[in-house]
Amino acid sequence: MLGEFQTMIWEFFPYILGGIVWTFGLVGGGLGMGFAIGLPVAAGQAYGSRATNAILSAYVWFFRSIPLLVLLFLFYWGIFPALGYKLDPLACSIAVLGIRSGAYQSQIFRGAIESVGEGQLMAARTLGMSKTKGIYHIVLPQALRVSIPGWANEYAIMLKDSAITFALGVLEILTRTRYVVMATMDPFLPYFFAGGVFIVLTYGGTKIINLVYEKTKVPGLIRRA
Amino acid sequence: MTAPEIVLRVEDLHKSYGSNTVLAGVTFNVTKRETKIVCGPSGSGKSTLLRCLNLLTIPEKGSVWLEGIEVTDPSVDINKARQKIGFVFQDFNLFAHFTALRNVSAGLEIVKGVRKDEAKKIALEALQKVGLEEHAKKYPAELSGGQKQRVAIARALAMNPVIMFYDEPTSALDPQLIGEVLEVMKQLAREGMTSLVVTHEMGFAQSVGDEMLFMMEGRILERGTPTALITDSGNEVTREFFKSINKLYGRFEK
Numbered sequence: 041m042l043g044e045f046q047t048m049i050w051e052f053f054p055y056i057l058g059g060i061v062w063t064f065g066l067v068g069g070g071l072g073m074g075f076a077i078g079l080p081v082a083a084g085q086a087y088g089s090r091a092t093n094a095i096l097s098a099y100v101w102f103f104r105s106i107p108l109l110v111l112l113f114l115f116y117w118g119i120f121p122a123l124g125y126k127l128d129p130l131a132c133s134i135a136v137l138g139i140r141s142g143a144y145q146s147q148i149f150r151g152a153i154e155s156v157g158e159g160q161l162m163a164a165r166t167l168g169m170s171k172t173k174g175i176y177h178i179v180l181p182q183a184l185r186v187s188i189p190g191w192a193n194e195y196a197i198m199l200k201d202s203a204i205t206f207a208l209g210v211l212e213i214l215t216r217t218r219y220v221v222m223a224t225m226d227p228f229l230p231y232f233f234a235g236g237v238f239i240v241l242t243y244g245g246t247k248i249i250n251l252v253y254e255k256t257k258v259p260g261l262i263r264r265a
Numbered sequence: 266m267t268a269p270e271i272v273l274r275v276e277d278l279h280k281s282y283g284s285n286t287v288l289a290g291v292t293f294n295v296t297k298r299e300t301k302i303v304c305g306p307s308g309s310g311k312s313t314l315l316r317c318l319n320l321l322t323i324p325e326k327g328s329v330w331l332e333g334i335e336v337t338d339p340s341v342d343i344n345k346a347r348q349k350i351g352f353v354f355q356d357f358n359l360f361a362h363f364t365a366l367r368n369v370s371a372g373l374e375i376v377k378g379v380r381k382d383e384a385k386k387i388a389l390e391a392l393q394k395v396g397l398e399e400h401a402k403k404y405p406a407e408l409s410g411g412q413k414q415r416v417a418i419a420r421a422l423a424m425n426p427v428i429m430f431y432d433e434p435t436s437a438l439d440p441q442l443i444g445e446v447l448e449v450m451k452q453l454a455r456e457g458m459t460s461l462v463v464t465h466e467m468g469f470a471q472s473v474g475d476e477m478l479f480m481m482e483g484r485i486l487e488r489g490t491p492t493a494l495i496t497d498s499g500n501e502v503t504r505e506f507f508k509s510i511n512k513l514y515g516r517f518e519k
């Protein structure tokens with residue numbers, strides 16, 4: 041009994057912990073890609089033509105309406121093969137998490153952009169800035185600061201959502217935990233441990249992002265709901 | 266004697282939103298060192314006029330000339346032209362994420378490509394001019410309304426404009442803060458800054474205004490010296506307007 045417990049701690053827990061690297065890959069890749077998609081989408085929604093807006097809104101609506109698991113299967117078995125791409129489970133999972141997060145992040149950024157108001161952009165234009173320069177130098181630096189709390193939330197959600205990629209066999213925390221459960225026939229300790237790992241990662245990551253928020257805070261810049 | 270140099274020439278400006286005509290043919294000049302006052306009832310087109318002059322709003326018809334260059338000509342680089350027009354808004358529109366100093370230096374750096382230390386120097390001088398150099402490091406949220414508006418004036422001045430536009434610069438201020446902003450504007454006017462001022466501050470108009478345009482329904486209904494219009498207009502509408510303004514703003518007239 042004691043021997044089994046020791047095996048669990050010294051062999052299986054490190055194996056589960058090794059999944060953190062994969063989980064971070066999923067979360068980092070997904071958040072990064074979501075940022076790269078979400079920010080331009082938000083700018084397009086805030087400043088684009090009506091047609092641009094309609095297209096972008098359709099994208100946002102589509103990816104926010106479908107369960108993540110369905111999206112994963114759809115892209116892994118359907119869309120990517122149909123397009124001629126043979127993506128491995130990790131790459132496909134990052135892509136799906138990223139495209140989906142882009143839809144959610146765009147709404148964080150859009151709200152933040154709108155909270156800055158049009159007056160400041162107009163003032164920038166009276167100084168002779170082009171619209172693009174005004175958005176880049178005046179609106180976005182404020183919008184991004186205001187977005188950080190929402191973004192911390194997105195990190196926490198993405199971290200937990202990343203576990204769903206076990207369905208494609210990505211070697212992240214949950215997949216590894218399941219292997220341990222199968223090997224040891226003990227569901228309690230491994231799942232409990234995995235839960236603990238997620239708690240630590242959620243708490244730690246959110247703390248770090250909030251630290252960045254405090255560091256970049258400017259008096260008076262608060263998101264108006 | 267040579268004729269005074271014309272800084273801004275406005276010819277037959279028209280603007281409407283749908284069936285609502287806001288400007289119905291406005292024509293006037295602003296000459297160098299002149300302070301021109303624009304007033305009139307709300308909805309008479311004053312703010313739209315200012316916005317049309319630097320093409321924040323595009324007029325449908327008519328032309329605007331700044332120092333002999335037609336800014337309404339589509340081939341003219343409007344961003345270049347706007348650098349020459351200082352614009353002060355009713356609600357300040359300071360950049361909330363910049364300190365007072367950076368608010369003033371940003372245009373120099375980003376638009377004119379002035380080196381950072383040089384821009385800072387010019388910005389400090391501009392802040393000095395409006396009496397706020399000791400507040401240079403504060404953010405807009407840490408300033409009073411009057412101080413904000415003075416930073417906004419410094420921001421416009423730093424670009425070294427040929428003319429200043431003020432769009433009801435004291436209308437959003439608490440009464441006790443209006444004086445400090447008007448003082449700065451008066452000082453600038455006396456130093457010879459060419460200005461076009463939309464305001465209902467009749468004391469200000471009478472002390473530094475060279476000419477006043479009274480607007481009504483998108484047209485210039487009457488023009489003359491501020492004192493003549495305010496105290497001695499032959500026009501019934503103008504008289505009624507200034508009578509009501511006097512009731513509202515009379516407390517500053519002493």
